[in-house]
Amino acid sequence: MSLNQLRVFGRSGTLISPLTLGTMNFGEGAPADPAAAGGAAQGYAPTGADESIRIINAALDAGITAVDTADVYSQGQSEQVVGRALKGRRDDVFIATKFHGQMSANPAHSGNSRRWIMQAVEGSLRRLQTDRIDLYQAHRPDYNTDVLETITALNDLIRQGKILYYGTSVFTPAQLVEAQWLATTNHLIPPVANQVPYSMLVRGTERDVLPIAQQYGLGVLAYGPLAGGWLSGSFVLDAGRPPTRVHSLPGRYDISGPASERKLHAADSLARLADKLELPLVDLAVGFALNHPAVSSVIIGPRSEEHLHAYLKAADTVLDESVLDAIDELVPPGTNFVERDAGAVVPSLEYAELRRR
Numbered sequence: 001m002s003l004n005q006l007r008v009f010g011r012s013g014t015l016i017s018p019l020t021l022g023t024m025n026f027g028e029g030a031p032a033d034p035a036a037a038g039g040a041a042q043g044y045a046p047t048g049a050d051e052s053i054r055i056i057n058a059a060l061d062a063g064i065t066a067v068d069t070a071d072v073y074s075q076g077q078s079e080q081v082v083g084r085a086l087k088g089r090r091d092d093v094f095i096a097t098k099f100h101g102q103m104s105a106n107p108a109h110s111g112n113s114r115r116w117i118m119q120a121v122e123g124s125l126r127r128l129q130t131d132r133i134d135l136y137q138a139h140r141p142d143y144n145t146d147v148l149e150t151i152t153a154l155n156d157l158i159r160q161g162k163i164l165y166y167g168t169s170v171f172t173p174a175q176l177v178e179a180q181w182l183a184t185t186n187h188l189i190p191p192v193a194n195q196v197p198y199s200m201l202v203r204g205t206e207r208d209v210l211p212i213a214q215q216y217g218l219g220v221l222a223y224g225p226l227a228g229g230w231l232s233g234s235f236v237l238d239a240g241r242p243p244t245r246v247h248s249l250p251g252r253y254d255i256s257g258p259a260s261e262r263k264l265h266a267a268d269s270l271a272r273l274a275d276k277l278e279l280p281l282v283d284l285a286v287g288f289a290l291n292h293p294a295v296s297s298v299i300i301g302p303r304s305e306e307h308l309h310a311y312l313k314a315a316d317t318v319l320d321e322s323v324l325d326a327i328d329e330l331v332p333p334g335t336n337f338v339e340r341d342a343g344a345v346v347p348s349l350e351y352a353e354l355r356r357r
Helices: 047-062 074-085 113-126 147-160 173-185 210-218 244-248 258-274 281-291 304-316 321-330
Strands: 019-022 066-068 095-098 133-138 161-168 193-197 219-223 299-301
Touching: 019 047, 019 133, 047 074, 047 304, 095 258, 113 133, 113 147, 133 147, 133 193, 147 161, 147 173, 161 173, 173 210, 193 210, 210 219, 258 281, 258 299, 258 321, 281 299, 281 304
Parallel strands: 019 066, 019 299, 066 095, 095 133, 133 161, 161 193, 193 219, 219 299
Antiparallel strands: none
16 A cells, blocks of 8 residues: 555545544644643644644645544644645645534534534634635534434535535444435435544444445545554553553543453554564554555544654555454454443443433
């Protein structure tokens, strides 16, 4: 695989690079109110604007053609950085951004309602300094808003020329099918994409989400090939406590629970497999994510130019059947060790009162 071998993005016919540059780490730093940004993961950008712009330009120069961001990343700062970096290059880049997260102290500035979508898209267009967004994605499901309202609003934005395509992120299998069915029966343009976490340690989407994407011709942006740092090489049995930076996401890096302990053992085994193959773990991880036939592009999230170059090198990794079989033996297909690794926990699992009389 090479960055020059562009892939078709689902049934849209659009060609994008096998790697997409993710920009969650880009911005000016921590906002005044990180809680308003949806938590530390979305409210803090470790990479400042100038370095972020250098990384974006280096990625584009290397052959990456797609950039993924979100309005909630550092409360709009990530989109602003992307807009600045793409001056003069806009027409050669596939820009994907997202709505849903809370964008101020006002809780009404969030969600998937028509009212918020129509306001959110204007903010994203302004920050990105563009007249259209290539892919506009619902960052998370909104259980307070009817799906038909959401997709009708997005259909209208396509008709207005403000977005070209729309998609979803971490929607459940039922929600993916519902969105397709509602669009078809109501003569609307259906979503063409879904964004999902996918890695050697997070394989739950192989059970149903990825097959559904193939059935409906959805383009798939797979994020987290390093499983949020678990496949960075730091999470091995003799490493002691994991790096402190990753504790910004409560629950995902607590290695004291039985599920996380099994995950740690699996991460250690995968690191040993990479050593046996004389292959950097990042190469093994990215090569694995790129190999699934449903995956259109893998989102990488470098925090420095050094990280970027490691990802770019990994894009050339091709894993043979024996290596893929070895990975399957260590982490069986369809495995998620921790429920939250799926990207979002459905209310019926998160809140005990919804499943108890």
